[in-house]
Amino acid sequence: MSTPSAYDRRLIQELLRQTCQSIQWCTDAGTSIEDRIELALSAHALHVCTPDVDLRARLTRDFALAIAVRVLSFGDDAEASLCKALCQDGSLMAELLKAQWQLVRTACRAAERTAGRLVLLTAVPEA
Secondary structure: OOOOOHHHHHHHHHHHHHHHHHHHOOOOOOOOHHHHHHHHHHHOOEEEEOOOEEEEEEEOOOOOEEEEEEEOOOOHHHHHHHHHHHHHHOOHHHHHHHHOHHHHHHHHHHHHHOOOOOEEEEEOOOO
16 A cells, blocks of 8 residues: 555544544443444444445454455446446545545456455555
């Protein structure tokens, strides 16, 4: 993975800030910190589905970026469709995926070679 840009770092830092804030403001005192972390991370998870690509992305418990993807085909049309779907989403996770487009393309190409099987790619972004 290439060196993250200042923009990538700001996106990651904002995702982490919001995740920590979610953990801090959890009102149920009976909820364990482990469950609070999982709920906060799940809140920023992203699921984008196009006719050719089913992509899910989230931060893991160790704050790595995990991309799970199933691809039927990943030609120019499928890539454009996925890019358009991410642009329309507008969430911080979608912004991070657009900023890390080469990583997304790598995951999609790997998934395409597995003939429709689910591929999981995890990268540790530098914040």
